[in-house]
Amino acid sequence: MLETIDYQSLFAELGLDAATHNGNHVCPFCGMKAFTPYRDNGVARCHSCGWGGNAINLVAKVKSVDNDEAFAALVKMYNLKLIALKPKTRKDAIGQLANDLDFLASVRLHFAFYKSERMGAAHYQRRSG
């Protein structure tokens, strides 16, 4: 999770300036455009004040909480985002359930029809002698 974190959206979530300048963010600690996320390992470093760490460390320092609380905050942020991506209304849920029931009904019909004693392989074997 931390390797794939998008610092731009994280900055936005934290209420920080999410704009990038040649790939750098404005460092929340020193204000210089020197905060560089490294996508390959998920860490970031400020080349001005020297701050370095991962998303947990960043959230912890920005929110002045410990790493456990920062991690919990991150999980909450990103879970909420996932749920927000696929809102499901009661109507959608009932529609989905109706589709599932229709499918189950057609499966039952299929088996009742094609797998019944009369329509099964044994039936045709008997009929063809």
Ligand SMILES: [Zn+2]
């Ligand atoms: Zn800095």
